Amino acid sequence: MRTSRWSLARQLLVLQLAILLVLVSGGITIAYLDARRTTTDRAGEQSLAVARSIADAPDVARAAASADPTATLQPYAQRVLADTRVDFVTIMSPRGIRYTHPNPALIGQRFLGHIEAAQQGGVVSETYTGSLGPSVRVVVPVFDANHRVVALVAVGITIAAISAEVQERVWPLLGVAAAVLLVGACGGWLVSARLKRQTRGIAPAELSNLFEYHEAVLHSVREGVLLVDRDGRVGLCNDGARMLLGLSGDPVGQSLADLGLSPELAAAFTAPENRTEELHLTDSRVLVVSTTLVSSGGRAQGTVVILRDHTELQTLTGELTTARSLAEALRSQAHEAANRLHTVVSLVELGRPEDAVEFATAELALAQELTDRVMTAVAEPVLAALLLGKAAEASERGVELTITPDTMIDDLGPGVAGRDLVTILGNLIDNGIDAVVRESVARPSVVVTARSEEDGLLLRVADNGPGVPEEAVGEMFRRGWSTKAGDEHGLGLALVVQAVRRYGGTIDVGRDGGAVFTVRLPRQEVSA
Incomplete structure (x- = not known):
């Protein structure tokens, strides 16, 4: 009685789907992380370019040295925000007091973030949580004609904006992944259906047992069992057949013409009709030969040959x-x-x-x-x-x-x-x-x-x-x-x-x- 274990075809289908799901998930994860890293790097590069262009503008250095820098720099900063894809432009004194800010209420307050390197004439690039939330920001110095730091410029893009851009890139990836999963599932189902027909829905353990039983029965019977395919090649040969035909090695895969059989015996093995209880002679034995043509789906597969020793x-x-x-x-x-x-x-x-x-x-x-x-x-x-x-x-x-x-x-x-x-x-x-x-x-x-x-x-x-x-x-x-x-x-x-x-x-x-x-x-x- 057959158990309710999954068939080999079903197990293979589940395994294929699991592998495909892992691969697609891994691919999506890698693609997402790469997209996030690329977007973050581009945000930093864009912020640095905007910050350098502001710091290099001569009007910024003159305005920073004036009595009321905010009056000149705040409108300038608003124009820059409108023309670029950055979220904030903050121009501040060398001590970090804001001259400009997207929120005018925060002008005159201390900038939130690290500015030490910029105060020394270097560049600060970091991800920091400021007044607008987490952001990728760059802080660069503004030099006067004597190359003294007269102001600092901070430009940044918020993490929320970066995440929104990443999500825009992820949705097409998810669509591609879904299509890959669908195509893979259909292909796996087709392979599984074909395998199920070929294995007759047998579970792997049962299939293994059948193979072991087949081998045990095949090699324990005294009669010779030989399977000859349509091309006249040996597809199966048990120990009894090798002994009765006097074959020393394994003839599987060899042509009948290469086995040294008599022409009459070889012709009987490949006859287009069934043979029953025919007597044939080898050099040392009298054999009773019966052949049965085998077909599957209306297509000839070969001939099953049964040999019995009639010598004694x-x-x-x-x-x-x-x-x-x-x-x-x-x-x-x-x-x-x-x-x-x-x-x-x-x-x-x-x-x-x-x-x-x-x-x-x-x-x-x-x-x-x-x-x-x-x-x-x-x-x-x-x-x-x-x-x-x-x-x-x-x-x-x-x-x-x-x-x-x-x-x-x-x-x-x-x-x-x-x-x-x-x-x-x-x-x-x-x-x-x-x-x-x-x-x-x-x-x-x-x-x-x-x-x-x-x-x-x-x-x-x-x-x-x-x-x-x-x-x-x-x-x-x-x-x-x-x-x-x-x-x-x-x-x-x-x-x-x-x-x-x-x-x-x-x-x-x-x-x-x-x-x-x-x-x-x-x-x-x-x-x-």
């Missing part, structure tokens, strides 16, 4: 076929034995015991001769059972199966499995029997040779059928090749060549009145 089952199937052949041979022999027994009884009843004895011993000697020869020549019981079973099967199908006198396998060696010999020899014998029966050859026969040599094993199966066309020799060991009709054939010879390659052997196809298959398996050295 195929081997057991071959051994079961051998056992069935032997059972069928025993059943047939039992049926023939019953017929022969009835014949012997009838001969005895007819008073011809000598003929009965001769008939019975002749049939038994023939059957025993074949059994004794196989059991003596072949020490491997599974291989011996195969030969006896195939001999009985061939006899039932009207084919003479002959085991050459030089057949002798007394020791398979530690590196050769009996089941592989059953796969090789059994399929070659079946192929020979089918060939002569299918073509209705007169006196059909299959000749089998199996013997140990100094450098390994020699297995040869020859028939007197039509043989293998020269143009088909190169393709006959490929999965699916067969001269028979139907879909149930075409794997036997491919299994033969797979087993031969596993031991580093060779297989040759020749003609000698029919097809001759010769397999040579080198002696296997097993390290201690």
Whole structure:
């Protein structure tokens, strides 16, 4: 049951909005502080320029030295206030007694602020709370012709005026910030909506758990799971697939053509239709391959490939076929034995015991001769059972199966499995029997040779059928090749060549009145 935790998309949207809000707020704060600093600096520069221009005016120095400086300087100061963007112009004596002021009631009183540096001929620049409130002000001296300080000029702009100007500049910034927030919120919402569709509204913890479960399941199953994208590249590959395909590294991102797969197997992985339970061969395994095309929103995404190892089952199937052949041979022999027994009884009843004895011993000697020869020549019981079973099967199908006198396998060696010999020899014998029966050859026969040599094993199966066309020799060991009709054939010879390659052997196809298959398996050295 899904919890009520926020989805990944919602958390990302909230995080984006929070980051955007912090950035915009920080930007607005920095812009406000910069605007305030710039406005304050400009107010100080403007006040200094106005103060210097007043102090440099010759009429100001003469008026300051007159008997009634206020009469001349107050109107002058009012004109300056009207012509400039300053809030006050105060002209005072060197001791700080006002000659002028925006409020005439304050004329004659002491100036509020620091004037010591100006009294010494310097400049005072400060922010101070005076009669008009806090202000940015500048105080400069007025010199006479002898460069003596005869008066002081104070010019300032109130903080209230500065703040009003700053606010005028901040409102457009707030508008821009609001627009940025709106655009950012819309963009974040669009990204969040897309992410929500892609993650199906799953919370991060659930998404993490799903990924961990996915990885655990993917790499714990024995079946191989492979995802191939539309371009024929591996998008996903679990441990089972790497093992079944014999891949050493991680193939994700690689093209199928770079993995060394057989053309038939690679074609199955990229087929435009679904494949179900197809048998394919690698150098060492028999694989069952199923593929399913995957699409999303009506668009093809790739192919999911499921691989299952059929090697052991195929081997057991071959051994079961051998056992069935032997059972069928025993059943047939039992049926023939019953017929022969009835014949012997009838001969005895007819008073011809000598003929009965001769008939019975002749049939038994023939059957025993074949059994004794196989059991003596072949020490491997599974291989011996195969030969006896195939001999009985061939006899039932009207084919003479002959085991050459030089057949002798007394020791398979530690590196050769009996089941592989059953796969090789059994399929070659079946192929020979089918060939002569299918073509209705007169006196059909299959000749089998199996013997140990100094450098390994020699297995040869020859028939007197039509043989293998020269143009088909190169393709006959490929999965699916067969001269028979139907879909149930075409794997036997491919299994033969797979087993031969596993031991580093060779297989040759020749003609000698029919097809001759010769397999040579080198002696296997097993390290201690």
